[in-house]
Amino acid sequence: MGPVRHGKQETIEKVCEIVKNQLALAEGTTVTGETKFVDIGADSLDTVEIVMGLEEAFNITVDESSAQEIQTVDDAAALIDKLVSEKDA
């Protein structure tokens, strides 16, 4: 099974929502799957905080090594989908 790098659209949208709230971005700011967290003004602590918010929202636990890999919204969505499906399996 090759690396799954694309999350479901619904997951991506939910992640974008959480990210926008977390970073208090202005209403018109576009956040898409390709948006990198550093580009929207998130420092490393913000990224960890966003990951924790996602953990809470999706009821999953992200381990250290996977958390390091997350650079874009899409990475986060893909990881969430993977963890959710593993949980339900």
Add this chain to the structure above:
Amino acid sequence: MAFTMRAVKVPPNSASLEEARHRVFDFFKQACRSIPTVMEIYNLEDVVTPAQLRSSIAKQIRQNQSITNPKVIDMLLFKGTEELNNIVEHAKQRHHVIGQYVIGEQGLLQETGSKDQASSEFLKKFYTSNYF
């Protein structure tokens, strides 16, 4: 009445800034994962949301973000861990937790959005902290 103290072994000093950084993130994650327990213990469901607690923890960590000496960072982490342990083992009381982490300088954090419309941007920044 026995306090169930968590192991307070002091780990060896971080070898580098990078390792200290990792420890900060581990501490932050540990704190975030204890948030549901804390909300349960102190009955904070109606007062604050987990997201607000996360951001007040992050705010405190961010206050020290410019420090470059790993030993100082270790010391701050030790203090932070001690504080977290105290809160989780219910050694603190509800008013401590609310006063320190829920209420900011201007009252309940979520209610102060529209109060200060008359004051200028400069004043708002001035009231929140020394550094801007």
